[in-house]
């Protein structure tokens with residue numbers, strides 16, 4: 001059952017429009033007392049409230065007119081949240097909206113928590129978790145494409161696909177269980193089961209592959225700046241971000257931890273990670289930093305391999321090259337403002353000066369060209385959060401286990417355990433089952449009032 005006892009019977013309110021001045025401010029109140037509280041503040045007494053109708057009234061608190069407002073009453077379950085609810089459209093402006101909110105609170109509402117309206121909508125079964133997450137993504141959308149995908153999910157795109165897979169899996173499970181319960185009566189075709197299960201697994205795998213790409217649209221393309229110490233990685237990060245984010249010195253080994261920044265380059269959202277220079281070292285702190293650099297290499301969609309034109313290609317560069325050559329990397333010769341020592345690499349590279357800014361536009365262009373394919377292929381994906389991505393990965397793991405089990409002739413009751421585990425992952429994905437912790441994590445990202 002979807003019941004969240006701690007919050008259930010309370011009435012809460014929040015300002016739902018952004019802070020600041022605008023023509024209209026929106027204040028929302030939700031819960032069993034919401035209608036009563038608002039009626040108390042209305043200048044006109046209306047006994048027979050019509051729902052979903054706009055009333056034009058004055059709000060009065062402590063004998064003072066707060067504002068002239070429009071408001072709409074919603075009756076459960078016909079509201080966004082599924083609870084009784086009132087939306088008040090007052091004049092925009094920090095003071096007015098605050099005063100309306102204060103009056104609601106003084107009359108019995110409490111302040112809403114982050115994302116609490118959407119949380120109620122989820123708990124009342126108005127939306128599933130994927131839809132709730134897309135509301136957040138719609139608000140946060142960083143590109144038009146990301147917005148489009150989030151909108152499709154709000155209409156249920158990913159949820160529907162998962163429901164379908166879930167249905168197929170339930171059918172398979174039913175077949176298996178009948179044969180477990182009536183081993184003498186039911187002849188089961190193992191090949192058929194295998195093929196059906198494999199078909200589900202292939203679809204999940206496809207979702208995962210699309211998802212990896214789709215995440216770039218909603219969260220950004222991950223780019224790591226990697227190289228030996230002192231090549232100018234931090235200088236380059238600062239240059240790309242247009243701000244002094246990372247410390248720059250001429251001492252090799254300056255950057256110890258991964259430093260991240262986000263920026264749009266030619267319409268693509270990037271999460272850029274500046275990493276500790278990679279070299280053999282005995283310094284324990286530097287060692288940890290270097291381990292983290294290696295991790296960033298594995299996570300990155302594109303790697304900028306920064307080389308130093310004053311030193312040329314050294315053994316240290318060779319050491320790093322061996323570690324990144326299987327990834328999507330772009331060699332960048334830095335410090336070309338000095339007398340340079342560039343030894344031609346076989347592969348095409350870019351020449352820049354992070355210090356003077358020379359070549360940076362060219363570099364940005366190359367970077368975007370390199371990730372274009374990733375981005376375009378992500379447009380078919382409906383996976384928009386890491387939570388969804390990871391749940392799919394776990395679901396796949398169980399399917400894969402079940403398939404392997406079938407192959408080596410394991411008993412059906414063992415196979416059915418993996419299938420059930422996979423079903424659990426699907427349920428978590430759409431929010432058929434959930435924990436309070438999970439909800440807290442998801443909704444804590446929201447703003448108050450949504």
Ligand SMILES: Nc1nc2c(ncn2[C@@H]2O[C@H](COP(=O)(O)OP(=O)(O)OP(=O)(O)O)[C@@H](O)[C@H]2O)c(=O)[nH]1
Pocket residue numbers: 227228229230231232233234235236247248249250251252253254255256275276277278334335336337338352353354355356
């Ligand atoms: N001449 C010149 N110097 C540069 C350029 N880019 C960086 N430097 C200098 O190189 C030194 C090292 O720069 P950083 O950005 O700290 O290098 P890093 O790669 O982050 O170094 P670690 O964090 O130690 O790995 C500093 O003195 C910078 O001013 C450049 O394009 N030209």
Ligand SMILES: [Mg+2]
Pocket residue numbers: 233234235246247254255274275276277
């Ligand atoms: Mg650095």
